[in-house]
Amino acid sequence: MSEKTTREQIVEAADALFYRQGYDHTSFADIAEAVQISRGNFYYYFKTKDEILDAVIEQRLADRRAMLARWEAETESPAERIRCYIKILITNQADIKRYGCPLGTLSSELAKLNHEAQGEAKALFTLFRTWLRRQFEELGHGAEADALALHVLAASQGVATLANAYQDDAFVRREVEGLFDWLDARLAEAKNTGKNGARPRKRQAAP
Amino acid sequence: MSEKTTREQIVEAADALFYRQGYDHTSFADIAEAVQISRGNFYYYFKTKDEILDAVIEQRLADRRAMLARWEAETESPAERIRCYIKILITNQADIKRYGCPLGTLSSELAKLNHEAQGEAKALFTLFRTWLRRQFEELGHGAEADALALHVLAASQGVATLANAYQDDAFVRREVEGLFDWLDARLAEAKNTGKNGARPRKRQAAP
DNA sequence: GAGGGTATAGGACGAACGTCCAAATTCAGG
DNA sequence: CCTGAATTTGGACGTTCGTCCTATACCCTC
Numbered sequence: 108m109s110e111k112t113t114r115e116q117i118v119e120a121a122d123a124l125f126y127r128q129g130y131d132h133t134s135f136a137d138i139a140e141a142v143q144i145s146r147g148n149f150y151y152y153f154k155t156k157d158e159i160l161d162a163v164i165e166q167r168l169a170d171r172r173a174m175l176a177r178w179e180a181e182t183e184s185p186a187e188r189i190r191c192y193i194k195i196l197i198t199n200q201a202d203i204k205r206y207g208c209p210l211g212t213l214s215s216e217l218a219k220l221n222h223e224a225q226g227e228a229k230a231l232f233t234l235f236r237t238w239l240r241r242q243f244e245e246l247g248h249g250a251e252a253d254a255l256a257l258h259v260l261a262a263s264q265g266v267a268t269l270a271n272a273y274q275d276d277a278f279v280r281r282e283v284e285g286l287f288d289w290l291d292a293r294l295a296e297a298k299n300t301g302k303n304g305a306r307p308r309k310r311q312a313a314p
Numbered sequence: 315m316s317e318k319t320t321r322e323q324i325v326e327a328a329d330a331l332f333y334r335q336g337y338d339h340t341s342f343a344d345i346a347e348a349v350q351i352s353r354g355n356f357y358y359y360f361k362t363k364d365e366i367l368d369a370v371i372e373q374r375l376a377d378r379r380a381m382l383a384r385w386e387a388e389t390e391s392p393a394e395r396i397r398c399y400i401k402i403l404i405t406n407q408a409d410i411k412r413y414g415c416p417l418g419t420l421s422s423e424l425a426k427l428n429h430e431a432q433g434e435a436k437a438l439f440t441l442f443r444t445w446l447r448r449q450f451e452e453l454g455h456g457a458e459a460d461a462l463a464l465h466v467l468a469a470s471q472g473v474a475t476l477a478n479a480y481q482d483d484a485f486v487r488r489e490v491e492g493l494f495d496w497l498d499a500r501l502a503e504a505k506n507t508g509k510n511g512a513r514p515r516k517r518q519a520a521p
Numbered sequence: 522g523a524g525g526g527t528a529t530a531g532g533a534c535g536a537a538c539g540t541c542c543a544a545a546t547t548c549a550g551g
Numbered sequence: 552c553c554t555g556a557a558t559t560t561g562g563a564c565g566t567t568c569g570t571c572c573t574a575t576a577c578c579c580t581c
Contacts (some may be wrong), residue, residue: 129426131339134568145530146535150571184500205425214479215414219336219423229479257476257485258492265472269464272421272436278464287463320558341538352560357541 114152116142122163125204126209129216151246153211158262164227167209168234175238186294193286194258195297198265204274206228208267209275210235217236255293262286321359321369323349336423337367364431367504371434374416375441384447385427392449393501399446400493403473404488406424411481415474416444430483437483443467454504469493 111119120141123135135156139146154216178191196203206212214228239256248255266282269275318326327348331340334441344362358368364416413419421435446463455462457488473489476482 118513127426128428129338129423131336132427135570136567145532145571146569147531148529148569151528151568154570156569169357205421207425210476212426215422216336216426218412218414218478219334219419223378229458232476232479254488257480257482259490260488261472261476262469263472264475265468265470268475269439269468270417271425272439273464277465278461281461282465282468285518304405343537352562353539354541354561355559356539358558362541417538428536 113142113148117144117152117159118162118166121165121276121301125160125163125213126182127206130213130222131216131220157222160224160248161227164213164224164231164257167231171231171234175234179256185245186290189242189259189290190287192235193263193283193290195288196263196270196283200270200276200279203267203270203279207271208264211264212269232260243293246294259282259286262289320349320351320355324351324356324359324366325369325373328366329373329504332370334365334413337420337429338423338427362427367429367431368434371431371438374438376396378438378441382441392452393497396449396466396497396521397494399442400470400497403470403490405478405485407477407486410474410477410486412478413484414478415471418471435488439467453501455500466493469478469496470520 117138118123121133121138124137124141128137135146135149138159138192139149151160153162160208178188180192182188202209210228210231214225214232217225217228239259243252244256262282263286267280270279324345327345328340331344331348335454342353342356345366347358356366358458387394389395389398409416417435417438421432421439424432424435442458443463444467447459450459450462469489470493473486477486
């Protein structure tokens with residue numbers, strides 16, 4: 108277990124607390140208690156709370172970029188990669204049920220606070236949007252690739268919001284299955300059929 | 315223009331401010347300024363901020379119930395009613411782009427605050443969920459009616475979240491069209507075909 | 522072991538918060 | 552008009568917030 112910088116510890120704790128409690132509702136005192144440092148020590152690393160938020164968003168961007176790179180390395184087809192994204196809803200189900208989507212809830216909160224960092228939060232969405240678009244492009248959906256990417260993003264956001272409200276596992280599973288079916292239909296549509304890696308799955312009725 | 319009770323004015327102003335700024339970030343001073351009363355006067359009507367939140371949620375429930383009743387009166391088929399719900403994304407597009415969905419963002423915020431009123435906020439979702447389920451039941455989707463209702467809810471939540479992040483009108487229109495198409499496919503599936511009121515529209519490709 | 526940059530502690534600061542209260546004002550009925 | 556209830560006022564209260572400062576501890580290098 109490697110030693111972590113105080114700064115890294117602050118960002119890590121802030122990241123978790125912003126996710127669980129929201130940015131506005133998380134105080135310096137909360138973070139200080141989590142990291143076990145004094146409140147005054149923050150000023151040495153971050154001059155304002157906004158700077159911590161920027162660092163947290165930067166961290167989330169880096170984490171997600173690493174995740175996407177891992178998927179690129181581990182998978183063999185664009186379709187499989189898109190399925191990786193959809194499957195986050197299952198993998199992170201426990202957290203999503205309790206706190207919602209880390210991207211969506213932050214974006215919504217910053218919009219209400221009319222916070223400067225709205226743009227940075229949007230960049231988190233855009234990271235996935237661009238990546239998903241590329242996958243759809245590789246599948247042969249040139250013109251509509253971006254629309255398809257946004258659709259997948261929207262679908263996952265909606266599932267996360269309702270999963271958070273209702274804590275319903277079965278609902279999440281159903282919607283993920285529905286998204287897989289939707290993706291299969293897009294694969295069938297695509298021109299270069301055959302090498303797209305349609306999954307060996309038993310289909311079932313929508314949704 | 316009828317005179318409104320001070321209490322009604324407070325709830326109305328709080329409703330709008332909670333929507334635009336969030337519950338936690340809205341202070342008594344904000345509401346007092348909006349209603350043009352003194353801060354101390356709140357205590358006469360509401361003992362705590364939580365009580366104001368309860369009243370606001372109650373108000374939202376009443377508003378939405380009235381809206382559903384209006385749709386019941388103005389439409390002729392369940393399919394048309396479901397389309398009414400989907401069309402809110404267009405009707406309230408301006409507000410949704412700026413502040414997100416009033417139901418979803420409140421629910422998410424209260425979850426982060428771990429607030430007692432999470433259940434009441436969930437009831438707002440459940441109002442639409444139950445209503446949508448009934449529409450799907452009348453369309454002949456007995457067993458899966460609730461799943462279909464949740465799917466529509468999730469889809470609209472996702473669109474609202476991304477509309478808020480990206481301020482993209484074309485995206486919203488595309489997703490609404492996609493939902494209409496999805497609904498048409500469900501209508502075609504339904505057993506009692508013919509009297510379901512499939513819309514006279516030109517279809518186009520998904521999403 | 523002295524010196525100097527790095528890091529941490531602890532508290533002061535004013536502002537804003539939710540809450541609460543006592544006094545002032547408004548208003549209706551006798 | 553008088554009176555008592557309903558309503559409103561403005562400010563006090565204790566707390567917490569983000570910010571900022573200074574004093575102290577730490578640690579490497581000479």
